[in-house]
Amino acid sequence: MNNGKVVLVSGGSRGLGKEIIQYLLENEFIVATFSRSETDFIKVLREGNDYKDNFYWESLDAKDYNSLKAFVFNVYKKYGKIDGLVNNAGATLEQLLPVTRENDINDIINLNLGSVIHLSRHVSRVMLNQNDGVIINISSIVGVRGFKGTSVYGASKAALDGFTRSLARELGSKGIRVNAISPGFMDTDMTKNMSAGKKAQIIRRTPLGRLGKVEDVVGLVRFLFSCEAGFITGQSFIVDGGLTC
Numbered sequence: 239m240n241n242g243k244v245v246l247v248s249g250g251s252r253g254l255g256k257e258i259i260q261y262l263l264e265n266e267f268i269v270a271t272f273s274r275s276e277t278d279f280i281k282v283l284r285e286g287n288d289y290k291d292n293f294y295w296e297s298l299d300a301k302d303y304n305s306l307k308a309f310v311f312n313v314y315k316k317y318g319k320i321d322g323l324v325n326n327a328g329a330t331l332e333q334l335l336p337v338t339r340e341n342d343i344n345d346i347i348n349l350n351l352g353s354v355i356h357l358s359r360h361v362s363r364v365m366l367n368q369n370d371g372v373i374i375n376i377s378s379i380v381g382v383r384g385f386k387g388t389s390v391y392g393a394s395k396a397a398l399d400g401f402t403r404s405l406a407r408e409l410g411s412k413g414i415r416v417n418a419i420s421p422g423f424m425d426t427d428m429t430k431n432m433s434a435g436k437k438a439q440i441i442r443r444t445p446l447g448r449l450g451k452v453e454d455v456v457g458l459v460r461f462l463f464s465c466e467a468g469f470i471t472g473q474s475f476i477v478d479g480g481l482t483c
């Protein structure tokens with residue numbers, strides 16, 4: 239993918255999404271993103287002069303599927319095309335299933351899976367008209383291996399991998415590639431409440447001996463957007479320092 243391309247990244251206000259956006263803007267992509275709240279990172283991009291014309295943000299809750307449709311419409315109206323989509327927004331839920339509230343289950347499924355399906359649906363309609371596009375779904379190793387207390391989150395991410403494979407088959411003939419990245423545990427807000435003991439246990443079990451960094455994942459995002467990945471679709475790539483090997 240060349241510079242000047244328009245990429246939509248969900249949940250770009252912090253963590254992995256922020257790092258992906260930073261990479262894309264520095265490499266002259268045009269970026270559209272949303273999150274519920276405006277962080278300093280978003281504020282600086284919106285109010286500063288560096289990326290003013292190349293950056294678009296809206297405040298929305300991805301569980302409100304109508305607002306996803308409106309967002310895609312607004313991005314298309316503003317830039318006239320959408321070349322890439324990174325389905326990054328997600329949340330975790332660490333709780334044993336028998337004591338998990340119904341609303342919390344629905345929220346995780348509606349965000350981690352439902353919003354990805356709906357956002358991909360709207361964006362793929364634009365990409366189909368262009369006969370070109372790259373979709374990257376941010377999944378998790380929790381969709382591949384079991385971890386106690388993460389059954390709902392794991393279900394949403396395993397479903398995302400299945401979604402990736404079938405969507406790749408649907409869109410491949412139109413030049414649209416669909417892949418997933420499954421990071422291991424990364425040092426972001428999402429894991430900030432994890433106990434020191436659990437972090438130490440994960441590091442002990444990881445051949446490369448540390449937690450993941452958002453930068454570890456951005457390299458793969460960069461590759462999947464590039465021409466070098468032009469014959470790769472329908473795959474899920476694990477980036478976890480070997481934890482699941």
Ligand SMILES: NC(=O)c1ccc[n+]([C@@H]2O[C@H](COP(=O)([O-])OP(=O)(O)OC[C@H]3O[C@@H](n4cnc5c(N)ncnc54)[C@H](OP(=O)(O)O)[C@@H]3O)[C@@H](O)[C@H]2O)c1
Nearest residue numbers: 249251253254273274275299300327328378423424426428
């Ligand atoms: N961190 C890890 O260890 C890890 C490991 C494997 C996979 N992942 C996956 O990587 C992705 C990014 O995770 P992260 O660690 O960067 O998380 P994070 O630091 O918590 O950031 C999540 C981003 O998503 C946005 N978001 C959350 N709920 C939203 C909603 N309802 N509507 C709109 N935006 C929403 C957040 O903004 P607002 O809160 O302002 O809405 C934020 O921008 C997720 O899909 C996650 O499952 C993370």
